[in-house]
Amino acid sequence: MTSLLDEFRARDLLQDATEGVAEHLAGAPRTIYIGFDPTAASLHLGSLVPIMGLVHAQRAGHTPLALVGGGTGLIGDPSGKTAERQLLTREMAAENADGIRRQLEHFLDFEVKTNPARMRNNLDWLGSLSLVDFLRDIGKHFSVNQLMAKESVKRRLENEDSGISYTEFSYALLQSYDFLELYRREGCTVQMGGSDQWGNITAGIDLVRRVEGGRAFGVVFPLVTNASGTKFGKSEAGNVWLDPELTSPFRFYQYWINVQDEDAVRYLRYFTLLPAARVTELAESLAAEPQRRAAQRALAEDVTRRLHGETGLAAAERATRALFSGDIEGLAADEIADVFADVPSSEVPATGLAGEGRPLVELLAETGLASSKGDARRAIEGGGVYVNNARVDDAARAITVDDAIEGRFVLLRKGKKSYHLVAVVR
RNA sequence: GGUGGGGUACCGAAGCGGUCAAACGGGGCAGACUGUAAAUCUGUUGGCAUAGCCUUCGGAGGUUCGAAUCCUCCCCCCACCA
Structure with missing residues (x-):
């Protein structure tokens, strides 16, 4: 079996790693963690690289551990952010954590006997942590001089407008503390993450060494970019x-x-x-x-x-x-309903389409395919509107009951990819 | 606090009394070409309506037949000075 690090390297997923990771991982199955911020009810593509990182870890025989930042999510990570973050409420963070768990289950095996994936929530230890204990046991090990030298903090310090709150300034300490707790509780010795997490990860490694005298490691993935320079995901x-x-x-x-x-x-x-x-x-x-x-x-x-x-x-x-593939002509209404279950849709009463019918521009504006009737008109004149996949060239076109496939659906399309299914209800 | 320069549509930026719904660039949306790609080219990009009308140029007033453009007050940015 190829080693985890080799796998990452072969896939261009290895941006950087602390010294000795290769030997450490080769020595025995390890517990490897990545943190996920529950800022939203769902993860998005930006988290896919870290997720795949855990997938590879599990496949290589290690135990992947997903840490949901139920506690840190309440704080907010200044890395990569230019402005202070919105704080989450406890309820939101908890709800979001549940959603993240369900999504990770698609990628990680939580059931296998040998190295089942684990999930932890740092609210479990951060929630009950007393400030005095924290300052004495953790804060003691951090130098403010070093924290201020961190790129993410420095940028915010230099920016008069946004500044940085004490809360976000403390984020690195909390993430470091997470690593320490996972080291103690789960025997977790490796943390992975996006390259922007490097500073937080190494801070955690230092903390583990100082407090427990233990050796911990870090691996970071590259930032995913795309060729056109727009944001991936x-x-x-x-x-x-x-x-x-x-x-x-x-x-x-x-x-x-x-x-x-x-x-x-x-x-x-x-x-x-x-x-x-x-x-x-x-x-x-x-x-x-x-x-x-x-x-x-x-x-x-x-x-x-x-x-x-x-x-x-x-x-x-x-x-x-x-x-x-072009034609929907051959599709029965039932198949259409099925296929377009995914596509935005709306309903229109059959009576509204009786007689003269309704102007197409009105329907386009209503369904959101066009931002206004004028926009709809221009789109038609530009040749970008299709009814049941047939291009419309008349801006005055009206939609009647006869346009509905089997009397049930009218398929509107703007451009190549935007569809809207109008269901005729009686 | 003083002096000077600014705030224009999604963003950047022209316009500095009528011809301004506002040049130009970016972005967006469509079309052509393709491969549901990239690049390129074309059209379009306030709202409503058939010619026309209505609401927009930091905010509030005013001058004028007519204001994004001139005047007054206010708000906000930037540069230099203190």
């Missing part, structure tokens, strides 16, 4: 979430299908478990016959299956075929 609709309620399997799948060539192979290494040989094969295919987009397909398939299961993947693929 954002789609037109905003963040791509792992929660199917927030980002449907179809849109999740589509995000990956639409990854540009320059990024596809790298993402295959980051986000799938495909063996190197297969990745090479896909890279060659991408170079030789890019129009097939074999790499993107494999990527979308693998990642969607892992998160949303066979059912979610099947639904996404079905919708994709229906939407992009």
Whole structure:
């Protein structure tokens, strides 16, 4: 079996590691942790690299431990932030932690006998920690001089406008304390994270050494970028979430299908478990016959299956075929309802479509496909609007009951990818 | 506190009495080309309506037939000085 570090290296996932990690990991199965901030009810693609980090750790025989920052989430990490963060309420943090747990279960095996994944919440120890104890046992080991030299803190200190609160300033101490607690309670000796976590991780390692005389280690992953310079994990609709309620399997799948060539192979290494040989094969295919987009397909398939299961993947693929293979003519209304379950929809009473029907521009504005009737009109004039996949060239077009497929649905589309299903209700 | 320069649509930035719903660039949205890619090219980008109308240029007033443009007061930024 290849070592965890070699696996990371082969996948370009190794940004940096503290000295001696390789030997430490080779010595015995270890417990490795990564922290997740419960700032939202769902994780998004930005957390996918760390998650895969834990997946690889488990596959390599180590015990992955996901730490949800129920306590630290109440504080806020200044790393990478230019402004003070919104504080979460305890209830929100707890709720969000539950959601994160459910999502991680798709990736990590919490049941295997040998090295089941674990999950902890730092609220368990931070919640009851007394300030005096904290200052005496933990704070004592931190030099303010060093803390102020931290890049994340320095930037905020130099910025007169935002500044940094004592609360966020203390974040590094709390994260370090987490490591110490996990070292004590779980025998956890390795912390991983994004490269922005390097400072917090090494601070934790120092703390473990000072307080317990123990040796701990850190590994950080590179920041995921994309070729066009936009933020990875954002789609037109905003963040791509792992929660199917927030980002449907179809849109999740589509995000990956639409990854540009320059990024596809790298993402295959980051986000799938495909063996190197297969990745090479896909890279060659991408170079030789890019129009097939074999790499993107494999990527979308693998990642969607892992998160949303066979059912979610099947639904996404079905919708994709229906939407992009051209005609929906052959589809029965029932199939349409099924395929477009994922697509935004609204209802309109049949009476509203009787006689003259309703102006298409009105419908477009109402469904949100266009921002106003004027916008809708311009879109039609520009040739970007389709009813039941047939382009509309008349801005005065009205939608009547006759347009509804089997009298039940009208499929509106703007551009290549924005659909809206209008259900006719009687 | 003093002096000077600014605040214009999603962002940057022109305009400095009528021809301004406001140049230009970026971004967004569509179209063409493709591969549901990138790059490129084209169109479009306040609202409502058929020509036309309505609401916009930091805020409030005023001058004028007419103001983003001139005047007064207020608010906020930036530079230099204290």
